[in-house]
Amino acid sequence: MTTRGQVVLRRSIDWQALGRSTYQAALSVVLSLLIGALLLLVSGQNPVLAFRSLWDGAFGSVDRFTETLVQATPLLLIAISVSLSFRCQIWNIGAEGQVILGGIASIWVALTFSELPPAILLPLTFIGGALAGAVWSLIAGLLKAYAQANEVITTSMLNYIAVYLLAFLVHGPMMDPAGFNFPQSPLIARALELPRLVAGTRLSVSFLIALLMAGAALLYWRTTLGQRTEIVGASRRVARQIGLSVPATIALVSMLTGALAGIAGWGEMFGLHFRLIEEFARGMGSLGIVVALLGELHPLGMVVSAFLFGALVVGGNAMERNAGVPFALVDVIQGCVILLILARGYIFKFRRGAR
């Protein structure tokens, strides 16, 4: 994540480095929580009460714990998606838009081809969601690769466009005709709903799919394509010199990034909501980025940090309900975590002299 970048092709586990990153990541999170507590204290709220209800909300019972995993599911998928681009030095922040497009396309497939047998239709919805996310991300990828358009700006603009597209669809063409004018699409067929992992909870197979994708990401970095991604990320110049096409790599990585975010959207639709609703992806983009950075862009690290932020989201909602502390506290903690994790080398002085 340095500007200059280094080619690091991990073959064996560097235990010392692992210990160091874990220590720094944990310290960043603890400090961020402390900053949040301080903010509450200054504004006359009781931080102990707030964090207690946050903890109970996330881990208080088996039911709450599965809810944490439910929230961690899209965050893990988005983080993996983001990590592909970030390790290639493509600053794609368009996950929210890509998730939305994935949701829209997969629901559209499910509703349009509803006469197909579920065993064929469900995979089609998956492909539709992945494809739509990939195309949405590819727009920014192509514009970066061939027109040098800053991807941070194009992807954030595409996020706003996707939000309005979703609003337009659920208020218009895709609105449930029998839904009393609620801004939502019709429900998908019962047979298309992903099976639950724990009966009576909202945890579905989509959680396993997210874990599967983390495993796939581990393998990805060992393929030639993965190495190509990392070399282009480390140095565009070196990549050109050894004959790799930088624009083609950027376009390809952008597509993979979008496909994974699209799958996250698919999972939200078929594992959780079963219909298009407004704002189902709200805030997921930035959360996914925090999860990715906190996990040091490594698949296993991201599994841990996705779990942590899943808990923060579930706990934050409980905290708002039970202690009256605004959920925005979780957003502040997110921002603090990013900044601390970025400046860790400077702040925690662990790597003195190693620069």
Next chain:
Amino acid sequence: MNVELITFPFIVGLLAAAVRLAVPILFAALGETFTERAGILNLGLEGIMLMGALAGFVGAYATGNLWLGVLLALLCGGAMGLLMGFMSVTAKVNQVVAGLGITILGSGLSTLLFRLFFGLRSTPPTITMFPAQPIPGLSRIPVLGEMVFSHNVLVYLALILVPVAWIVLYRTRFGLALRAVGERPDAVDTRGLSVDRLRYISLIIGGALAGLGGAVLPLANLGIFWTQITAGRGFIAVAVVVFARWDPVRALWGALLFGGAMALQLSLQTLKLPIPSELLLMLPYIITIIVLVGVSRRAEFPAAYAVPYSRVEK
């Protein structure tokens, strides 16, 4: 569609609205011009504008004085700029990700503080905005009078700031040093000027102006604050700076283009076209992408753009 509504006064009103709606973006873009000229890419603009909007609103609400709101927004924006300075100049981290962190922090912190200050209410708190103050004489000029000289005081301030920024950048020692830092920081360093200090100053200027730009929304355009009130204007301002090729005067035209897109979107809604409002709302964002694509290839970025400076590293 009510074609008969498209009259001459309608079009002049549209252009006047374009100027008014351009102002938040213009302030932020002028500030970012200084920052980027010094070689720092501050993508935290969106978060800084949100903090400025909150500070402006709270300052005006608490004291009843709109100018104290402006002051608080400038200070708050400057402080956020300082934070970006710590990240990019002192800790030398990746500026894109640091900017992202600032944006996430600013959007979360502004929402949290608003809720902590005002709680949940059935009717949102409001303030009395800066009134329109037509300039005597000049506002009587046909077309131009309504377009440029019949606005609130913040609009005039933004328009005056354009030549001021140009003079500072191109006709002062400070401006020369700032531009040099963005091109050849090592040369500035050998002349005995502090690269870090110049970059910090550029970030504080950029942050303060972005904060002011955000504050324009509650203080002069809307009268209230809500979560994510800036709606991407920070990112649009960064696009305007690239469009303007780091020139304050061209930044004015860029900001007007987006103000125009927003005004057009609003007035098309009043015309009751058979186009859904959600699709019209996309307009400014689509235009941003198109414009960015059009200009980025030709843009000559400052040579030391987004590269941290250190004496050892070459």
